[in-house]
Amino acid sequence: MVVWCLVVVAILVLVLRLFQLQVVEHERHAVQSDANRIQVQPIAPTRGLIYDRNGILLAENVPVSSLTIVRERAGNLDATLAALAELVDLTPAEIESFQRRLRERRRPFEPVPLRLQLDEDEIARIAVNRYRLPGVEVEAQLIRHYPFGEFTAHAIGSIRRISRADLERLDPVQYSATRYAGRLGVERHYEQHLHGQVGYQRVETDARGRITRVIDRTPPVAGKNIQLHLDLKLQLAASAALGDRRGAIVAIDPNTGGILALVSKPAYDPNLFIGGIDPKSYAWLRDHPDTPMFNRAVRGQYAPGSTFKPIVGLAGLSHGETNWERTIRDPGYFRLPGQTRMYRDWNWRPGGGGQGIVGMQRAIYRSSNTYFYDLGVRLGIERLAPFAAEFGFGERYVLDLPEAANGLMPTPQWKRAARREPWYPGDTVNLGIGQGDMLVTPLQLAGATAILAARGQRHTPRMLLAADAELEELKPPSLPPVPLADPKDWERMAEAMADVIHRGNRGYGQNGTAWAHIGRDVPYRMAGKSGTAQVVGIPQGMQHDDLELTERQQKHAWFIAFAPLENPEIAVAVLVENGGGGSSVAGPVAREVLDAWLLNRLEGPIVAGN
Amino acid sequence: MAGRDFLHRLPDSELAFARKQAWLRRLHIDLPLLVLVLLVCALGLVVLYSAVDGNPDRFTSQVTRLGLAFGVMFVIAQVPPRTLRRWSAPLYLVGVALLVAVLFFGVSAKGAQRWIDLPGLPRFQPAEIMKLVVPMMLAAFLAERRLPPRFGVLCGSLALLAVPAVLIAIQPDLGTAILVGGSGLAIILLAGVSWRLVFAAIAAGLAALPALWMVLHDYQRQRVLTLFDPESDPLGAGWNIIQSKTAIGSGGLYGKGLLQGTQSHLDFLPESDTDFIIAVMGEETGFLGVMALLVLYFLLITRGLYIATRAPDAYSRLLAGSLSITFFIYVFVNIAMVSGLLPVVGVPLPLVSYGGTSALTLMAAFGILMAINTNPKMLRA
Numbered sequence: 001m002v003v004w005c006l007v008v009v010a011i012l013v014l015v016l017r018l019f020q021l022q023v024v025e026h027e028r029h030a031v032q033s034d035a036n037r038i039q040v041q042p043i044a045p046t047r048g049l050i051y052d053r054n055g056i057l058l059a060e061n062v063p064v065s066s067l068t069i070v071r072e073r074a075g076n077l078d079a080t081l082a083a084l085a086e087l088v089d090l091t092p093a094e095i096e097s098f099q100r101r102l103r104e105r106r107r108p109f110e111p112v113p114l115r116l117q118l119d120e121d122e123i124a125r126i127a128v129n130r131y132r133l134p135g136v137e138v139e140a141q142l143i144r145h146y147p148f149g150e151f152t153a154h155a156i157g158s159i160r161r162i163s164r165a166d167l168e169r170l171d172p173v174q175y176s177a178t179r180y181a182g183r184l185g186v187e188r189h190y191e192q193h194l195h196g197q198v199g200y201q202r203v204e205t206d207a208r209g210r211i212t213r214v215i216d217r218t219p220p221v222a223g224k225n226i227q228l229h230l231d232l233k234l235q236l237a238a239s240a241a242l243g244d245r246r247g248a249i250v251a252i253d254p255n256t257g258g259i260l261a262l263v264s265k266p267a268y269d270p271n272l273f274i275g276g277i278d279p280k281s282y283a284w285l286r287d288h289p290d291t292p293m294f295n296r297a298v299r300g301q302y303a304p305g306s307t308f309k310p311i312v313g314l315a316g317l318s319h320g321e322t323n324w325e326r327t328i329r330d331p332g333y334f335r336l337p338g339q340t341r342m343y344r345d346w347n348w349r350p351g352g353g354g355q356g357i358v359g360m361q362r363a364i365y366r367s368s369n370t371y372f373y374d375l376g377v378r379l380g381i382e383r384l385a386p387f388a389a390e391f392g393f394g395e396r397y398v399l400d401l402p403e404a405a406n407g408l409m410p411t412p413q414w415k416r417a418a419r420r421e422p423w424y425p426g427d428t429v430n431l432g433i434g435q436g437d438m439l440v441t442p443l444q445l446a447g448a449t450a451i452l453a454a455r456g457q458r459h460t461p462r463m464l465l466a467a468d469a470e471l472e473e474l475k476p477p478s479l480p481p482v483p484l485a486d487p488k489d490w491e492r493m494a495e496a497m498a499d500v501i502h503r504g505n506r507g508y509g510q511n512g513t514a515w516a517h518i519g520r521d522v523p524y525r526m527a528g529k530s531g532t533a534q535v536v537g538i539p540q541g542m543q544h545d546d547l548e549l550t551e552r553q554q555k556h557a558w559f560i561a562f563a564p565l566e567n568p569e570i571a572v573a574v575l576v577e578n579g580g581g582g583s584s585v586a587g588p589v590a591r592e593v594l595d596a597w598l599l600n601r602l603e604g605p606i607v608a609g610n
Numbered sequence: 611m612a613g614r615d616f617l618h619r620l621p622d623s624e625l626a627f628a629r630k631q632a633w634l635r636r637l638h639i640d641l642p643l644l645v646l647v648l649l650v651c652a653l654g655l656v657v658l659y660s661a662v663d664g665n666p667d668r669f670t671s672q673v674t675r676l677g678l679a680f681g682v683m684f685v686i687a688q689v690p691p692r693t694l695r696r697w698s699a700p701l702y703l704v705g706v707a708l709l710v711a712v713l714f715f716g717v718s719a720k721g722a723q724r725w726i727d728l729p730g731l732p733r734f735q736p737a738e739i740m741k742l743v744v745p746m747m748l749a750a751f752l753a754e755r756r757l758p759p760r761f762g763v764l765c766g767s768l769a770l771l772a773v774p775a776v777l778i779a780i781q782p783d784l785g786t787a788i789l790v791g792g793s794g795l796a797i798i799l800l801a802g803v804s805w806r807l808v809f810a811a812i813a814a815g816l817a818a819l820p821a822l823w824m825v826l827h828d829y830q831r832q833r834v835l836t837l838f839d840p841e842s843d844p845l846g847a848g849w850n851i852i853q854s855k856t857a858i859g860s861g862g863l864y865g866k867g868l869l870q871g872t873q874s875h876l877d878f879l880p881e882s883d884t885d886f887i888i889a890v891m892g893e894e895t896g897f898l899g900v901m902a903l904l905v906l907y908f909l910l911i912t913r914g915l916y917i918a919t920r921a922p923d924a925y926s927r928l929l930a931g932s933l934s935i936t937f938f939i940y941v942f943v944n945i946a947m948v949s950g951l952l953p954v955v956g957v958p959l960p961l962v963s964y965g966g967t968s969a970l971t972l973m974a975a976f977g978i979l980m981a982i983n984t985n986p987k988m989l990r991a
Contacts, residue, residue, distance in 0.1 A: 003800065003935065004915050010942050011908050015901070017949050021859040022897040029859025033893075036856065037872045206876040 037204050038215065042177035045196030046142060048223030050156055050186065052232040053258075053465055058152050059187070061142040065118045067126070068111035071102060074135030083132055087125040090115060093278030104164060111137055113179075116275045144180060144274055148232065150267035151239050154295040155230055155259075156463075157185015157403075158270030174198050177220075180274065184295075186228065186463050189400040193469055196223035224468040229258025237596035238263045241589045246290055246577040247557075248297035250446035250461075251593055254562060254571045257399075257450065257459030261572075261593065262443070264300070266292040298404040301439040302575060305531030306367045306582065307560045308388075308434030310452060310493050312375055313360055315387040317493075318485045321378040324492060327359040334373035336425050343429050345369040355509060361492075365499035365512040367530065369433050376432020381423060384431060385411045390482045391448040393440055398447070399462035400473050407444050410437040435534060445560055446573035452497070453527070453562035453571040455490035456481040497527035498565050514559070514583040518591040524598055525565035528590065530582030531558035554578035559586035563594045570597045638687040638984040640917070646910045647683075647961065647976055651676055653903055654962030660869050661883035661890045661964070668883065668964060675966040679973035686977030690985055691926045694978065698743070698750035702770075705743045708736035709777040716781070724781050737778040737786040738967045742974055744774055744790050745932035748797040753925035758802030767798055782827055785956035789939055796935035797928050800918070833953040840950070850886065853878045854948045858892035858900075865896030883964040885956060888948045903962070904945075911938045917983045926982040933975040940972075 021029065050059035067088065074080050084090060098114045118126070123138055130136070144159050146152060160183040162175065170181060177198055182188035199220030203211045238249040238261040251261040268285050277285075285293055294300070316322040332353030333342040346369055347353050355368055363371035376384060389395060394409025408414070410431065412423035430436030440448075447461045458479040467474065484490065501522060504515035512519055513530055533556040557579030562571040572593050579585035634641055655673065662668040708726060716723040717733065724735050748767050755763045771794035779787035799808065823831065840848035840855075857873035866872070871893040874882040882890050892900050914934025921927035940960040946952040958968050 003796075003931065004912065007908070007911055007915070007935075007938050010938070011904060013951075014942065014945050014949070015904060017946070017951055018858065018892065018897055018900055018904075021855060021949055022862055022892060022900075025859050026862040029856045030862065032856045033860035033873055036853075036878050037876050204872075204876070207878040212876060 037206075039203055039205050041201050041203055043199035043201060043217075043220045044141075044177035044179070045198060045220035046222040047144060047159075047180075048190075048194035048196065048468070049225045050194075051225065051227040052230045052235075053228065053260075054231065054233075055227070056232045057147060058156055058228070058230070058232065060145050060147065062145045063140060064116055064143050065123055066113050066139050066141060066143075067115040067118055067122075068113050068137050068139050069098075070111050070135040070137065072135070080133055080136060083129070084114070084126075084136065087129060088115065088118065088122045091278070093280065094276070096279065097276050111139060113276065116143065146270050148236075149269040149271055151236055152230075152232075153267045153270045154264035154297055155185070155235060155262040156228070157182065157187040157189075158273060159183060159187050160273050161276070184403060185401060186226070189402050190224075190226055190464070190467075190471075190473075193224040193226065193467065193471060197221040224471075226464060226468070226471075227466040228463045229253065229256070229260055229465045230262065230463065231260050231597075234261045234593070234597055235263065237261075238589075238593045239265070241592035241596075242574075242576070245579065246296070247579065247586075247589075248300060248442040248575045249572065249589065249593060250297050250443045251570055251572040251597065252446050252450040252461050254450040254453035254457070254568045255459070257447075257461045258465060259443075259446075259461055259463050260570060260597065262297050262463075264295045264297040266290050268292045295403060296442065296575065296577070298398070298401050298441055298443045300575070300577075301405050301407050301441055302556050302558075303436070303438055303533035304393075304434035304440045304445055305533040305556075305558055306369075306433060307445060307449075307529050307531035307558045307573075308438070308440075309367065309372050310364060310497060310529055311388055311391055311448065312372050312379070312384065312432055312434075313364060313496075314484060314489060314493055315379055315384055316375040317360070317489045318387065318483070319379060319383050320485065322360060322375055324360050327357045328371055328374055330355045330358045330368055330370040332370070334370045334429065336377065336429065341426065343369070343373050343426075361496045361499065364493070364496035364529070365503050366509070367500075367513050372432040373429045374432075376428050377425065379428075379432075381410075381412060381428045381431065384428070385409055391451055392444055393438070393448065397444055397460060399460050399476055400464055401443070404443055405441050407441055408437060408439040434531060442573045442575045445558070445575075446571060449560040449562055449573055450571040451482060452490075452493065452560075453568035455494070456484060456487065458482060494527050494565060497529055498525055500530070501526050501528050501561075514587045517583045518587045522591070524563055524594075526561055526563035526591075526594060527565050527568075528559060528561035528587065530587060531560070532556065532580070532582050533558060535578065551578055554580055557582045557585040559583065559590040561587075561590040561594060563598060570594060635984050637684075638980055639684070640913075640980045640983045642913050643910070643917075643976060643980060643983075646906055646913060647973075650903070650906050650910065650961045653906065654959075656868070657887060657891045657895070657962060658883060658964060660871065660894055661874060661887050663869070663875050672964055672966075675969055676961075678966075679969045682970055683973040683977040683980070686974050687980035687984070689977075689981055691923070691929070691978075691982050694746060694929070694981070695750050695753070695925045698746040701739075701743045702747035702774075705736060705740050706774055706777070709740070709774055712736055712781065713777070722781050722783060724783050735783075735786075735967055737774075737781065737783055737790070738971050740774045740778065740790050741786070741793060741936060741971050742933075742978070744771060745793045745797055745929055745936065748794050749925050749928035749932060752797065752801045752928060753923065757924060758804070759798075764798065764803065764807075767794070767801075771795070771798075782830070783956065784830060785943070788943060788955060789936055789957065792939040793932050793936040796939075797932040800928050800931040800935075830953075833955070837950065837953045850880050850954060851950050853880065854886050854889040855950050857889040858949055861893040861896045861899075863897045865892075865894045865899055868894050870894060885944065885954075885958055885963060886948050887963050888945055888959050891962075892949075904941075907938075907941045907960075911935075911941075914979055917979050921982050922985065926985075930979055930982045933979060937972065937975065 047061055049057060052058055094115050098112060101112050118138060126138055159180040161179060162181050166181055182191035182194065197220060199218050201217040202215040204213050204215060205211050234251060238251065242249055242263060242265050247265055249261060249263040250259065252259055272281060330345060332348040333344045335342060345353060355366055358368045358371045389409055394407055396404060396406055398404045415421055415423050427436055431438055443461065451458055458481060460476055464473045500512040500514050501519040503512040504519055514528055535553050535555060557576040559574045559582050562568040572590050574586040574590045576586050658672055659669055712723060712726050717725040717727060719725060724737060725733050726736055727733050747770055751767055751770060752759055771791065775787050775791040778790055836848050836851060840851045853873060857879050871890055873879045873893050874890045879886055879889055911934050914930060914937065918927050918930035918934060921930050937960060940957060943952060943957045944959045947954050958965055960972050961969060
């Protein structure tokens with residue numbers, strides 16, 4: 001009887017316990033049970049495509065099967081990896097970057113990629129062995145692919161795997177299924193439009209995370225496609241024109257500001273970063289002395305040298321400090337009143353040199369330093385700097401390239417703040433020929449050239465030509481023309497720049513500086529200006545050639561040009577790092593780019609790189 | 611022949627019933643016990659059908675085993691209790707010998723050495739038959755002494771119990787050791803130990819807990835720790851208990867319906883057709899379904915204890931009581947562990963969990979109960 005009572009009590013304990021679980025705590029357990037089986041899965045939207053102006057795909061999405069592991073389900077990871085290694089080739093680098101991603105912040109139960117791009121055989125082998133590979137999944141996904149690889153790398157930028165820093169910046173909801181985001185260039189600037197909107201599906205999964213059925217689904221909205229002003233044929237031609245030299249080319253349509261080509265060399269294949277670049281290759285790219293990942297076209301800052309002279313000239317004309325008739329005597333150097341320091345012309349020789357009588361036009365086509373030293377001093381920094389700024393120097397003058405550097409338009413205020421030194425008259429002298437502290441990017445110089453070509457009309461340089469959506473970048477605020485006292489001076493300056501190319505057969509000291517190099521056989525009228533940017537200072541009394549300079553101390557070669565002269569369709573700036581003479585080195589490159597645009601525009605098939 | 615006269619005075623309908631009773635008695639069948647066992651088995655098979663989801667072979671094999679077990683029950687019911695008593699000591703010695711043999715020649719599965727291969731026999735667990743043999747031995751041992759037992763006799767019976775219990779515990783098979791130990795302790799209690807001694811023993815037991823902790827295997831310690839804090843390792847040791855509580859709790863009052871349990875059918879619940887089958891039942895049939903099963907179990911145990919009180923002799927009384935209490939321990943330990951009241955030990959839910967061996971011993975125990983209840987009162991010791 002006692003025993004029976006104990007049995008009754010014990011069974012009552014069980015009844016109470018079950019009552020507690022099933023009635024009192026029912027809600028909680030029911031919720032937990034649903035949470036077990038129902039998972040909300042975000043679905044990544046398909047990224048928008050990027051086309052060139054002729055509709056050629058520059059950035060597309062290609063399907064790949066990737067191997068991923070869900071850490072929370074993998075159990076013994078080392079055993080799983082060892083089993084996988086028997087089925088597919090895993091490089092130590094792949095395993096290393098997998099381990100690194102494992103340690104990074106990530107969502108629970110998020111599949112961590114181990115290897116991208118499995119082939120059919122590997123997929124089959126994994127499928128057969130799936131029972132002993134817990135947590136291992138083969139995921140079909142779309143990844144970004146740049147068909148023209150390094151040829152468009154610096155022009156359109158690229159996406160990268162979303163990093164810890166990106167997570168702070170990006171909307172965690174919209175990016176809950178997205179693994180890559182625009183890191184550079186157009187891909188970054190238009191990230192919001194290219195990305196699209198995340199979708200969701202609620203799925204029922206079993207304990208191993210396998211989906212048993214889809215309960216409901218909100219499809220993602222694909223990103224918007226965009227079309228660029230970029231012309232792939234011109235891009236490839238410009239790339240070929242530059243060859244293996246370090247440098248940059250930016251070509252702009254002066255009538256729209258559209259960037260037709262944007263080349264920076266050396267470049268890199270952005271597709272490497274999407275598959276997960278191995279640390280060795282990355283270190284090679286990062287540490288290479290030629291800095292292939294550095295976008296010289298938009299971030300490289302150099303002294304403009306003589307390419308700045310047309311702008312100084314226009315400033316002098318507009319401010320009435322000179323006119324087309326006024327001439328000076330050029331002894332081969334310039335001296336500030338009361339000083340002995342000589343500011344030399346490029347053809348200065350000890351005891352001789354000089355170009356004789358020089359007016360504005362001749363100062364342009366012969367690239368007279370003395371004339372512009374003098375003109376710079378006449379203008380003064382207070383008038384020269386604001387005028388130059390009208391051409392976009394020292395400020396951001398591009399619509400949609402986020403990395404673009406601003407260069408430097410030096411002013412007394414800047415010098416006081418940055419150097420804690422006063423502005424010396426000598427600074428103005430150097431500025432007259434684009435030397436000294438002034439820095440411009442190839443993109444800025446191309447933008448200024450486009451303004452010269454458009455006779456003062458300004459269209460902010462831009463990559464975007466069209467898009468599936470109404471983007472504000474399609475209708476940027478229009479800028480007023482650069483003010484000039486006498487607008488006819490635009491035309492005369494263009495003529496003077498045309499002389500740089502076309503004025504020839506006139507005898508020693510009378511030809512355009514670029515005529516001998518590129519001007520003899522141009523089938524159209526083009527305007528241009530060469531420039532060299534000094535990399536090291538030249539001491540007083542010495543000539544450039546006297547110095548034993550290493551390759552990297554050689555001057556940078558510049559050439560700006562636009563054509564056709566009367567109705568320009570293209571303006572270009574070419575930079576060859578440590579190239580030497582502007583006319584001889586950068587000039588032919590600029591000519592090739594103009595030829596490609598004006599002569600061969602509709603010829604020849606496009607062959608995809610990679 | 612007074613009984614016959616008595617029968618003649620009953621109304622016809624009751625007479626027919628009484629005749630049937632007599633007929634059943636000749637076949638050594640206890641009708642209430644049989645009906646209750648059949649009901650539990652039927653309910654169990656319904657739940658099992660859902661629990662083995664997508665594996666009809668497992669279901670039919672369980673039906674076959676239960677049929678076989680019923681056969682064993684009927685056969686054992688024919689064995690007179692006195693024969694059982696005579697065989698108690700030899701069976702005990704053979705059983706202990708087999709347990710020792712398991713230690714040396716046993717077959718390992720899942721980290722425990724529990725099985726033995728004897729030529730000509732299917733592979734079996736000697737520990738399983740000890741669930742019957744130990745109560746038989748102790749009942750025989752105590753029935754020959756004056757009751758309530760003196761202290762020396764008590765120590766002797768505890769020794770008889772300790773040897774097999776320890777041998778089983780070190781296999782390790784904590785679940786069976788608990789059941790065997792429980793059956794033995796039940797007999798000692800039933801034999802009439804003073805409550806003072808019982809409480810002293812409980813106190814001593816509690817005092818010995820730290821020592822017990824030292825001898826537990828790591829996985830057993832883990833199970834105990836998990837009981838108190840399953841969330842400490844939700845994907846590892848705590849997984850079973852979290853999932854079973856979730857399954858039971860999410861069933862609510864009426865359950866999700868047969869075959870509708872998401873916890874079991876989506877494989878969140880491990881061991882869903884064996885030790886954790888009550889969780890499937892809780893999820894699919896709800897509080898009411900589990901209550902129905904508990905009521906059946908309770909009636910079974912009550913009937914068993916009732917048989918014990920009516921047993922003709924001390925041996926039968928002790929044995930019947932012990933077997934009933936062992937059955938109760940099965941039920942209690944299993945449901946308590948699945949619902950998170952006790953650490954996880956390997957105790958199946960009697961007559962419901964998938965598995966042949968335990969069904970066989972349980973049915974054999976019911977056979978013994980039937981034999982005790984249907985044999986004439988004789989051979990009073």
